[in-house]
Amino acid sequence: MTDELSTLKSETAAALAACADLRSWDAVRVGILGKSGRLTALLKQLGALPPEERRQRGAALNVLKDELAAAIESRRAALEAEALNAKLARESLDVTLPPRPAASGLIHPISRTMEEMAAIFGAMGFEIAEGPDIESDWLNFSALNIPAHHPAREDMDTFYLPAREPGGRRRVLRTHTSPVQARTMLSRTPPFRVIVPGRTYRADHDATHSPMFHQVEGLVLDRNITLGHLKGCLIDFLRAFFAIADLPVRFRSSYFPFTEPSMEVDIGWNRRTGELGGGGDWLEILGSGMVHAKVLANCGIDAREWQGFAFGMGIERVTMLKHGIPDLRPFYDSDIRWLRHYGASPLTPAILHEGV
Ligand code: PHE
Numbered sequence: 087m088t089d090e091l092s093t094l095k096s097e098t099a100a101a102l103a104a105c106a107d108l109r110s111w112d113a114v115r116v117g118i119l120g121k122s123g124r125l126t127a128l129l130k131q132l133g134a135l136p137p138e139e140r141r142q143r144g145a146a147l148n149v150l151k152d153e154l155a156a157a158i159e160s161r162r163a164a165l166e167a168e169a170l171n172a173k174l175a176r177e178s179l180d181v182t183l184p185p186r187p188a189a190s191g192l193i194h195p196i197s198r199t200m201e202e203m204a205a206i207f208g209a210m211g212f213e214i215a216e217g218p219d220i221e222s223d224w225l226n227f228s229a230l231n232i233p234a235h236h237p238a239r240e241d242m243d244t245f246y247l248p249a250r251e252p253g254g255r256r257r258v259l260r261t262h263t264s265p266v267q268a269r270t271m272l273s274r275t276p277p278f279r280v281i282v283p284g285r286t287y288r289a290d291h292d293a294t295h296s297p298m299f300h301q302v303e304g305l306v307l308d309r310n311i312t313l314g315h316l317k318g319c320l321i322d323f324l325r326a327f328f329a330i331a332d333l334p335v336r337f338r339s340s341y342f343p344f345t346e347p348s349m350e351v352d353i354g355w356n357r358r359t360g361e362l363g364g365g366g367d368w369l370e371i372l373g374s375g376m377v378h379a380k381v382l383a384n385c386g387i388d389a390r391e392w393q394g395f396a397f398g399m400g401i402e403r404v405t406m407l408k409h410g411i412p413d414l415r416p417f418y419d420s421d422i423r424w425l426r427h428y429g430a431s432p433l434t435p436a437i438l439h440e441g442v
Pocket residue numbers: 261262263264303342345373374375396397398399
């Protein structure tokens with residue numbers, strides 16, 4: 087190979103090595119093999135040579151051309167591989183990095199209490215039943231042995247709807263979850279155990295009363311059900327719900343039109359500190375009793391075969407007691423600071439302790 091050709095070869099190698107990217111590589115390629123590239127120029131000069139010289143020079147140039155084309159091509163492949171590696175490195179994810187903290191919602195204390203009740207009563211074999219917020223006068227009152235003009239109707243501060251039903255009475259916003267007792271007895275055949283969490287309404291508004299609040303009703307109907315079942319069930323529930331294994335529970339004779347006998351249930355606490363447990367004072371927490379024979383009859387249940395007990399309690403009230411929440415009104419304010427403070431994490435299980 088002449089000096090001229092070996093110079094071209096080494097200069098091309100140097101220029102290719104100096105290429106940092108495909109753009110400068112392409113400039114080198116065009117500068118050698120392009121229309122006015124250096125090798126192309128040498129090939130063009132062949133025609134002017136005498137035949138013998140032309141053959142030799144032509145052979146040498148063809149060898150050189152193959153070598154240069156191979157060098158250029160291999161540099162392109164190397165640059166492309168480098169570019170791909172750089173891109174992969176740029177786009178790589180560090181899967182070991184901890185995730186950014188995501189803003190997560192919390193469960194409202196009322197929903198949380200309902201979940202806990204469903205978990206505790208669920209473990210005792212209760213199912214969830216539901217009824218509408220707007221009830222007939224009959225289901226909210228009469229079926230439950232609260233006839234028209236009964237004084238219990240006055241106590242309830244009922245919201246009446248304007249339109250009258252075919253029977254002449256006006257429908258109501260249910261004043262308690264007890265109408266779902268009647269609905270369940272009318273639509274199912276015993277035996278069954280249900281709890282009914284839901285909204286209730288009374289025309290009353292102060293620090294401890296809201297016109298809309300929540301109750302949970304319970305109803306058990308079976309053969310040979312006694313007061314002992316009622317007491318055992320409620321003692322177990324209260325101790326599990328407040329997570330106090332020896333929480334004192336007292337049953338106090340009382341009156342509800344739809345149960346006989348009726349009992350109010352008190353739990354032990356300390357009036358001075360507000361702490362629940364054996365503090366020597368009593369706090370009324372729920373109403374209960376054996377389902378009244380008239381209620382069974384109103385709902386078409388044969389009282390000689392089926393007996394049962396029922397109970398009802400305020401969800402806000404037990405939630406306030408359990409978490410030391412002093413005022414009822416913020417439950418419905420949607421104040422994010424209150425919700426952050428009293429809201430529950432969706433990841434904590436509803437029952438945090440054994441013994442249910
Ligand atoms: N419905 C009653 C109330 O709202 C509570 C209750 C329910 C009492 C079931 C006895 C049995 O006060």
